[in-house]
Amino acid sequence: MDEKKRIVSGIQPTGTITLGNYIGAVNNWRKMQSDFDSIFFIADLHALTLRREPAEFRQTALSFFAQYLAMGLDPEKAIIYFQSQVHQHTELQWILNCNTYVGEASRMTQFKDKSAKHADNINMGLMDYPVLMAADILMFQSDLVPVGVDQKQHLELTRDIAIRFNNRYGETFKVPEAYIPTVGAKICSLQDPTAKMSKSDPDPNAYVAVIDDEATIIRKFKRAVTDSGNEIVVREDKPGVSNLINIYAAICDKAPSEVEKEFAGQGYGTFKIAVGEAVAAAFEPIRREYARYIADKEYLASVAKEGAQKAAYLAEKTLRKVKKRVGLISF
Ligand code: TYM
Secondary structure, X not given: OXXXXXXXXXXXXXXXXXXXXXXXXXXXXXXXXXOOEEEEEEOHHHHOOOOOXXXXXXXXXXXXXXXXXXXXXXXXXXXXXXXXXXXXXXXXXXXXXXXXXXXXXXXXXXXXXXXXXXXXXXXXXHHHHHHHHHHHHHOOOOOEEEOOHHHHHHHHHHHHHHHHHHHHHOOOOOOOEEXXXXXXXXXXXXXXXXXXXOOOOOOHXXXXXXXXXXXXXXXXXXXXXXXXXXXXXXXXXXXXXXXXXXXXXXXXXXXXXXXXXXXXXOOHHHHHHHHHHHHHHHHHHHHHHHHHHHOOHHHHHHHHHHHHHHHHHHHHHHHHHXXXXXXXXXX
């Protein structure tokens, strides 16, 4: 039997995959995929909570899938697929819905933020979103969920739902843990370093996309907002420089304190260019590989289909057990 621990994670296909997603999530998935039984999906059902233009949405989802492969997620090592192609996600979600309180779901910070931002479209899905996420995770009996810090609260809710279900119906779900990187769990906007870097930011200078070209990446870092003074240190009153230090540290696999030493006495201008160059060098192969993958739709489809089959097989094992536990009939 396979004794590797299992990891599961996903990204919503909206906008473009950013440096924040890369450092907070995908780069860790890539590193972990050899040592863990790994499942990575495109969270396209989650993305429907906001209105999407269908043709553009379809293209974005496919592009994200190609970017997963370009970033080094390997279908030989991991199950990679689209959430919407595995019906067990939503089937389990329903049963979990009946074991989740409206009060819990409506307390989620992301629900409150998104409701405030999209007051004309506070749909059921927006509130139910973390329950779908719980289903994504629990149906695979996952051990660890590698995510950025913004998903921590959703992971806590997932654990609460799992524990409650287990107490009510008997041991059914493994209770998963969040796996949050020590450096880069929250990469901030290059234009407003007090806010999270977001893939749907209307200002493209606020984020770096993993498929941006070198000149664009360097330009965005040159324009990055820094702080007053000239010290290159991680400090609360220096959110801009701290963010750049964390980015450089995560990309070059160094501790932030080493980065402070490396650039001690140098100006912000020099440092910004150095960070831009490091990121551009790390993303250059991704951009190249992306061009190759996105041109080969047949290959993408074959990986996605095979991934969905494997995911459905694993998920069905849990779902069958869950249905039995809650007393649904099976013949
Ligand atoms: P999403 O699509 O917002 O983000 C994908 C992943 O990237 C991380 N992340 C960041 N990390 C560091 N700095 C940032 N600025 C930054 N922005 C995003 C996120 O923490 C996340 O790990 N609900 C999830 C998708 C999801 C999921 C799941 C994840 C659906 N089902 C099951 C894990 C397990 C989301 O919207 O992530």
